[in-house]
Amino acid sequence: MGTERQPRGPHDVFAWIDDSTRRRDRAGLTRRLQVRGARPQAIDFGGNDYLGLTRHPDVVRAVADAALTWGAGSTGSRLATGTTELHAELERELAEFAGAEAALVFSSGYLANLGAVTVLARPGSLIASDAFNHASLIDGYRLSGADVVDTEHGAPRALERVLAAREQHRAVAVTESVFSVDGDLVDLRAVLDVCRRHGAGLLVDDAHGFGVVGERGEGAVAAAGLAGRPDVVTTLTLSKSLGAQGGAVIGPRRVIEHVMNTARSFLFDTGLAPAAAAGALAALRVLRDEPDRPARTRAVAVALAERLAAAGLPATEAQAAVVSVRGPSAAQTAQWAQDCLADGLKVACFRPPSVPDRFSRIRLTSRADLTDAEIDRAIRVVLEHSPW
Ligand code: PMP
Secondary structure (H helix, E strand, O other): OOOOOOOOOOOOOOOHHHHHHHHHHHOOOOOOOOOOOOOOOOEEEOOOOOOOOOOOHHHHHHHHHHHHHHOOOOOOEOOOOOOOHHHHHHHHHHHHHHOOOEEEEEOOHHHHHHHHHHHHOOOOOEEEEEOOOOHHHHHHHHHHOOEEEEEOOOOHHHHHHHHHOOOOOOEEEEEEOEOOOOOOEOOHHHHHHHHHHOOOEEEEEOOOOOOOOOOOOOOHHHHOOOOOOOOEEEEEEOOOOOOOOOEEEEEOHHHHHHHHHHOHHHHOOEOOOHHHHHHHHHHHHHHHHOOHHHHHHHHHHHHHHHHHHHOOOOEOOOOOOEEEEEOOOHHHHHHHHHHHHHOOEEEEEEOOOOOOOOOOEEEEEOOOOOOHHHHHHHHHHHHHOOOO
16 A cells, blocks of 8 residues: 555546556466457467458358448447348247247347346346356346345255255355366256255356357257256347347346346447447348257367377367367467467467456467367477477
8 A cells, every 4th residue: 555656646546556567467367459460470370260250251241231321320229220121030940940939139148148147137036147157137137126146066966055055035046057267068958957856047148159159050959858947048149159249138038028028238238339249140041041050169279189188288179169279387388379470370368357267278269260270280389389
């Protein structure tokens, strides 16, 4: 406290920020935007375009046509002027593909999570949350006013203990299907069994499962046989496997109607841009017509994970599209990612507070359209710059 920088004048009210900046710098946690140009300078193993659809000709054409037809924006909130025919079509086809009764499209996955959480849990209910859940879910808990208990990551038994011991009448368990940092897949059937034994609802964020997991890429929820259940609600993003932008809540019609009428992140937000809705819809149709894409994405991830582990690196197993490798420290991990980039390979870098534990990682994401030569090069570059 004594060393806090003193304001230089009456309006220097944000002087305190300099101290937190210095602390962040010292811990090796300062982030910088990396601007990319239209021509790729590096092979992309860092994005979430899992099916390689963001530049697919059908998708790009649909986006361009929609912009020409509808303009740049949706002009209002979904309940006012912000619902076009494209939104309605996308909702119908998303629900059908994932085997759910209904879907509701939001302008991002983050807002879909905020919306779903805040209307399924209220003050006096319990949220049993997997300890590694995404920030957008956690922010939803805070807004909901519900009681929250973190449960051990990926452990249905720990969830069972929490649900069994609760005093709250209503409860909802919340988990991701595939966890974004390490790419591990939860046993959703076991989680639902526990929920059912204890009268709890289940909310699954399938952001990293939809389009990748399941024989047709129908997502982790459908692949586990949970689609269409009256007690299961799923959230999605349209920005990963569908290569566009936006999010969705899918599930029983009564829940979707409830979300549409009460979720503030839906009611008070301008509807998703029509061009983004058109891009997601076109991508969904490519996914439906080309069921080999998800299989290729998974096979590339398995190859990455196995080869990195065989070379002695602490790589995670690939259960979907994500493979992570721990680094020795935050600073060394950031340097590792930077050295890879300088050598023509883009990988993601996760450091606190974006990791569920204290370990920093680089993360490689697979894509259906990566070539074997690109995979070989990625492995070579990651190993060459490894700090281990
Ligand atoms: N959930 C998870 C698990 C995610 O990884 C993300 C994106 N990082 C989101 C939700 C948010 O989705 P969006 O980027 O579409 O807002």
